[in-house]
Amino acid sequence: MPIDLAIVPVAGHGTRLLPSTKSQPKEMLPVGRKPVVQYVVEELASSGMRRILFVTGPGKTSIENHFDINVELISVLRETGKEELLEELEFERKDLQYFYTRQRRQLGLGHAVLCARPLAGHEPVVVALGDSIIGLNAQSDIVRRMTDEFERADADAVIAFETVPREDVVHYGIAKPRSPLTPSPSPPEGRGEKSSVGEVFVLDDLIEKPAVAEAPSNLAVAARYVFKPAIFDLLAQTPPGKGGEIQLTDAIRLMIQMGGRVLGIQLPASERRFDIGNFESYFQAFVEFALADSRYGPALRDFLRSHLANETADARR
Ligand code: UTP
Numbered sequence: 421m422p423i424d425l426a427i428v429p430v431a432g433h434g435t436r437l438l439p440s441t442k443s444q445p446k447e448m449l450p451v452g453r454k455p456v457v458q459y460v461v462e463e464l465a466s467s468g469m470r471r472i473l474f475v476t477g478p479g480k481t482s483i484e485n486h487f488d489i490n491v492e493l494i495s496v497l498r499e500t501g502k503e504e505l506l507e508e509l510e511f512e513r514k515d516l517q518y519f520y521t522r523q524r525r526q527l528g529l530g531h532a533v534l535c536a537r538p539l540a541g542h543e544p545v546v547v548a549l550g551d552s553i554i555g556l557n558a559q560s561d562i563v564r565r566m567t568d569e570f571e572r573a574d575a576d577a578v579i580a581f582e583t584v585p586r587e588d589v590v591h592y593g594i595a596k597p598r599s600p601l602t603p604s605p606s607p608p609e610g611r612g613e614k615s616s617v618g619e620v621f622v623l624d625d626l627i628e629k630p631a632v633a634e635a636p637s638n639l640a641v642a643a644r645y646v647f648k649p650a651i652f653d654l655l656a657q658t659p660p661g662k663g664g665e666i667q668l669t670d671a672i673r674l675m676i677q678m679g680g681r682v683l684g685i686q687l688p689a690s691e692r693r694f695d696i697g698n699f700e701s702y703f704q705a706f707v708e709f710a711l712a713d714s715r716y717g718p719a720l721r722d723f724l725r726s727h728l729a730n731e732t733a734d735a736r737r
Pocket of ligand 1: 434437475549
C-alpha cells in the first residue's frame with residue numbers, strides 16, 4: 421500500500437515569533453497570499469498524501485477552521501456577486517481527509533510525533549513540519565521522492581537535508597553522512613524533468629546544533645521525514661533532552677545506533693526550505709513569495725527598486 425499518511429506537528433509555542441504568535445499559530449502566518457500550513461498541505465497532497473494528521477495544541481483552532489468547508493462564507497460570496505473569489509477557496513475541496521489530535525503539553529517535536537501514534541497505527545508515515553515550506557510556492561515533490569526511496573531501499577527512515585552555510589550549522593541537526601555521498605538512482609520514467617533529484621546517502625549519525633569546528637557536514641535537517649512505525653517505540657524510549665523536550669533527532673540517533681537503515685536525501689537548490697520559525701527567514705520568505713506573485717509581484721519589484729534606490733541616494737547625501 422502506498423504511503424499516504426502525513427503527520428503535521430503544529431503545536432509549538434512559536435516563541436521566536438512573538439508577539440505575532442501570542443494569539444495565533446505561526447503556521448497560519450501569511451507568506452505571500454496563503455498561510456504557511458496551506459502550502460505544506462498542498463505540497464503533501466501533490467506528493468500523494470491523502471490523510472493529514474495535525475498534532476495541534478492551545479490556540480491552534482484556526483488551523484482546523486482553515487481546512488473546513490466554510491458554507492456560510494461561500495454563500496456570502498455568491499450572494500454578494502463575488503463568485504470570482506470562490507477559486508481562492510478551492511483548496512478546501514482537495515481529496516484529503518483531516519485528523520486532529522492534541523499535544524497537551526509542549527514537550528518537543530519528538531513528543532508531538534509520539535502523540536500521533538494511536539491514530540497512525542502500524543504503518544509508515546511522513547512527518548512534515550507545519551512551519552516550513554519546501555520550494556517556492558511549495559513546488560516540490562521531495563516527499564514523493566523520499567517515499568519512493570524509502571520503499572526502494574527498504575529503509576527505516578528517510579530524511580530531507582539542505583546545505584547551509586558552514587557558520588549556520590550551529591542552528592540545525594547536522595548529518596554525518598557515510599562518505600563518499602553516493603549519487604541517487606536515476607529518477608523513474610515520466611519524471612525526467614526532475615534531474616535535480618537530490619543525492620541519497622546513508623546517515624551514520626545526526627548531530628544536534630554542533631559547533632562549526634565539529635560539524636561533520638553542512639547538511640541540515642530540512643523539515644520532511646519518512647519513518648517506519650518503529651519510530652514510535654524509539655520515541656517512547658527517548659529521554660527528554662535539551663530544554664526537557666523529547667527530541668525527534670534523539671530518536672533517529674537511537675534508530676541508527678540500533679542498526680536501522682537511515683537515509684538522507686539532499687534537497688536540490690531549486691527546492692529550498694523556507695523556515696517560518698524566525699523573523700529573519702520569515703521576512704525573506706515573504707518577500708520572495710510576494711515577488712514571485714504573478715499579479716502583485718511586478719509592482720512590488722518596482723516599489724522595492726525605487727525604495728532601495730532612494731535609500732541609497734539618501735545615504736550618499
Ligand atoms: P520549533 O522547533 O520551531 O518549536 O517547531 P516552536 O516551539 O514551534 O518554536 P519556538 O522555538 O518556540 O520559536 C518546529 C515544528 O514543530 C512543532 C511546531 O509547531 C513547528 O511546526 N512543535 C514543536 C510541536 O508540534 N510541538 C512541540 O512541542 C514543539
